[in-house]
Amino acid sequence: xSPLSPYADPKYFLILLVALIPVIxxxxxxxxxxxxxxxxxxxxxxxxxxxxxxWHEGVALIAYVIFQLALVEGxxxxxxxxxxxxxFVLAVLASIAPLAVVKLTPVFSVQxxxxxxxxxxxxxxxxxxxxxxxxxxxxxxxxxxxxLRFLLFLPTISSGPIDRFRRFQKDYxxxxxxxxxxxxxxxxxxxxxxxFGYKFVLGYLFGTVMLPQVTQAAMAARGTxxxxxxxxxxxxxxxxxxxxxxxxxxxxAVGMSLVMGIDTPVNFNKPFAAGNIKEFWNRWHMTLSFWFxxxxxxxxxxxxxxxxxxxxxxxxxxxxxxxNFLIMGFWHGVTWYYIVYGLFHAGAIxxxxxxxxxxxxxxxxxxxxxxxxxxxxVITFNVVCFSFLIxxxxxxxxx
Amino acid sequence: xxxxxxxxxxxxxxxxxxxxxLFLAPLSFKRMSPAAVRSASVxxxxxxxAGARAxxxxxxxGAVPFFGSSELSRxxxxxxxxxxxxxxxxxxxxxxxxxxxxxxxxxxxxxxxLPKLRHKKAVFIVSMQWFTRRGVxxxxxxxxYSPLETVTWVLGAKNTVADxxxxxxxxxxxxxxxxxxxKSALLxxxxxxxxxxxxxxxxxxxxxxxxxxDGLFSxxxxxxxxxxxxxxxxxxxxxxxxxxxxxxxxxVGAAHTRNNSFGIDDHFFSSRLxxxxxxxxxGKQRGFDYRFGPEYSDFQxxxxxxxxxxxxxxxxIPPINAKWAAYTGLSEAKLHQAxxxxxxxxxxxxxxxxxxxxxxxxxxxxxxxxxxIGWRGWVRVDRTVAPFLAAPRRPVSYHLNPQxxxxxxRDAVVSGN
Numbered sequence: 001x002s003p004l005s006p007y008a009d010p011k012y013f014l015i016l017l018v019a020l021i022p023v024i025x026x027x028x029x030x031x032x033x034x035x036x037x038x039x040x041x042x043x044x045x046x047x048x049x050x051x052x053x054x055w056h057e058g059v060a061l062i063a064y065v066i067f068q069l070a071l072v073e074g075x076x077x078x079x080x081x082x083x084x085x086x087x088f089v090l091a092v093l094a095s096i097a098p099l100a101v102v103k104l105t106p107v108f109s110v111q112x113x114x115x116x117x118x119x120x121x122x123x124x125x126x127x128x129x130x131x132x133x134x135x136x137x138x139x140x141x142x143x144x145x146x147x148l149r150f151l152l153f154l155p156t157i158s159s160g161p162i163d164r165f166r167r168f169q170k171d172y173x174x175x176x177x178x179x180x181x182x183x184x185x186x187x188x189x190x191x192x193x194x195x196f197g198y199k200f201v202l203g204y205l206f207g208t209v210m211l212p213q214v215t216q217a218a219m220a221a222r223g224t225x226x227x228x229x230x231x232x233x234x235x236x237x238x239x240x241x242x243x244x245x246x247x248x249x250x251x252x253a254v255g256m257s258l259v260m261g262i263d264t265p266v267n268f269n270k271p272f273a274a275g276n277i278k279e280f281w282n283r284w285h286m287t288l289s290f291w292f293x294x295x296x297x298x299x300x301x302x303x304x305x306x307x308x309x310x311x312x313x314x315x316x317x318x319x320x321x322x323x324n325f326l327i328m329g330f331w332h333g334v335t336w337y338y339i340v341y342g343l344f345h346a347g348a349i350x351x352x353x354x355x356x357x358x359x360x361x362x363x364x365x366x367x368x369x370x371x372x373x374x375x376x377x378v379i380t381f382n383v384v385c386f387s388f389l390i391x392x393x394x395x396x397x398x399x
Numbered sequence: 400x401x402x403x404x405x406x407x408x409x410x411x412x413x414x415x416x417x418x419x420x421l422f423l424a425p426l427s428f429k430r431m432s433p434a435a436v437r438s439a440s441v442x443x444x445x446x447x448x449a450g451a452r453a454x455x456x457x458x459x460x461g462a463v464p465f466f467g468s469s470e471l472s473r474x475x476x477x478x479x480x481x482x483x484x485x486x487x488x489x490x491x492x493x494x495x496x497x498x499x500x501x502x503x504x505x506x507x508x509x510x511x512x513l514p515k516l517r518h519k520k521a522v523f524i525v526s527m528q529w530f531t532r533r534g535v536x537x538x539x540x541x542x543x544y545s546p547l548e549t550v551t552w553v554l555g556a557k558n559t560v561a562d563x564x565x566x567x568x569x570x571x572x573x574x575x576x577x578x579x580x581x582k583s584a585l586l587x588x589x590x591x592x593x594x595x596x597x598x599x600x601x602x603x604x605x606x607x608x609x610x611x612x613d614g615l616f617s618x619x620x621x622x623x624x625x626x627x628x629x630x631x632x633x634x635x636x637x638x639x640x641x642x643x644x645x646x647x648x649x650x651v652g653a654a655h656t657r658n659n660s661f662g663i664d665d666h667f668f669s670s671r672l673x674x675x676x677x678x679x680x681x682g683k684q685r686g687f688d689y690r691f692g693p694e695y696s697d698f699q700x701x702x703x704x705x706x707x708x709x710x711x712x713x714x715x716i717p718p719i720n721a722k723w724a725a726y727t728g729l730s731e732a733k734l735h736q737a738x739x740x741x742x743x744x745x746x747x748x749x750x751x752x753x754x755x756x757x758x759x760x761x762x763x764x765x766x767x768x769x770x771x772i773g774w775r776g777w778v779r780v781d782r783t784v785a786p787f788l789a790a791p792r793r794p795v796s797y798h799l800n801p802q803x804x805x806x807x808x809r810d811a812v813v814s815g816n
Binding site: 186 | 403
């Protein structure tokens, strides 16, 4: 049996929808078929790792899930009576440890880590978030079955969007009315069809048809340290490919969640229409950037202020941005280009903050109309595309 | 509520229905323009080789298929396509082959074309380099894999030695194994069973879809080979005898082989063997042996098909650059045994048109590089091929022998001298 990768081709949707027919009929009549739903999820997850080349990833997933479950339940139990900071830090570090090992292994070895499997990052985001909310007291208890359901929710298991436990649980417990469910199915259809256009038409056009051509042209023109025309072509083509491929994928995940009566948050909101970098991060890979905002940026800021490490509020946010994006860079992978990508965005957002403050001060003399607006969008778009050129790692091959 | 359900899902249902109807409808496509056919006949791209439309339209317009592999892309002024264009021959070559096309690929990708070749002629350049121990290179087969041609073949497969053998061979290929319906059908053919009825219906629907896709989506735009060919044609004099062409070929060859002592094209030499790469090749081919392997039986599939459709085929066995062979340590004795084995297989079954050039590897400017025929080699080919194609078709009598599908033949040594 060969593995079935999520959303890799249109056939996946047919197979999954057929398996979900009882769930759809059930929701339509106001019932959630819990056991059937879980059964389908388990079969499809097993199928993802079927065959001689993937089974060990499946084993890694099982071990990972058992570990995270024990950790979260252990911490939830502990948190009922105690609230020591070192224990919390230890729990978070333990939760991140498998992902850290997987990400660091390529630095030391050509063999990928045995702990790795498709989707480990996204499961880690979910698990860490639960521990953090237990610490805050926002979550009092995490029933094991509910935690597993949240962690292993089939439509988003491999690459997000990253949902939040309480939000997910609310949707799961409340079966939508027939009207609401029909509206959800309508949105599901729209998401999936738009996703088809994004991933299988535009993503294919940019990624499979155009990218090899511009890659070859850029390689042929290499040998200077300048931005050659083909390299600029590569930059835009890769950026478009990155967006349409991932946004298409995210739309699929949102669409299939809706079919199952879960309103998974969207991941992209016209990112290239952003007028500045800050706005870009509110539109691009939104569930990731909100996760980083809530669990890294805010916490770093709060930590610095509480311990009065830095007095100047502007400096505080600048340091927080640097740490935030540096961690995001390391999360993408321990290579120079992901880390430079992170630092580049931290730099861009800090410069952007300077500019916004300058603009505020000179509001009276600063022109503001649709032309300046358009200019802002054009500049932001190009800065972002350049950051994706760094992200692609292609500069390492060309120079 | 019903109304709302219809508003949401009606358009998708209609669109899906229309798409399915479009693909399943027996569409007919308008004739390709002569310019498009001309372009396709030198394209040698997977679209052309694995598709059906261009090949079959060209044949219907009287083109002659030239089967081969990498040598077909050596479009120097003496290439068959250049000579046919310049001297307004009564035939237009349609080039079927590219680096990596071997017997099994050629056999499968000829399926829709074969009925149109019935009682006609073809030219087939067979390279000894195909006949390795492992036979067809798997990635190359996958690259040129044509579901359209394969489904066409499997639907017509019978319980014969040849078809069972072909099914078994195809089942070794990754591209075929990934295709569940085709794989199931092949398993039945390999087992000597009839394809079950539901599977047959599924394959027929699939074939219709593939035909429509081929007609709707294969586009033939100007390709670089066309420009190359036009440049080559311009270098030819308005009239020339074969001897005059030979002299000119020697002159052109001499002008292109100045930077090495192997008689290899300068550009090829500097880009592929320059910068110390040549030295690494010394003695590298001492172990090469073309005498055994599945390619002999794969080739028999082609012979079986040519016999079945009564095609008169001129075979050409090109040489290997002798200086190159000596440098790399390729065994001449083993090579000649392999050629002899192939000739036994051909002539033993009545395929008597065999132009064996395998001993001409030391003639100057005969090869364009290491293993690819060029300049004077092409002129030599023309001396045989042009009269063959100009003459009226004569009856052929082939008598096939199934022993060429056996392991004992694949492992047999035929002593050459």
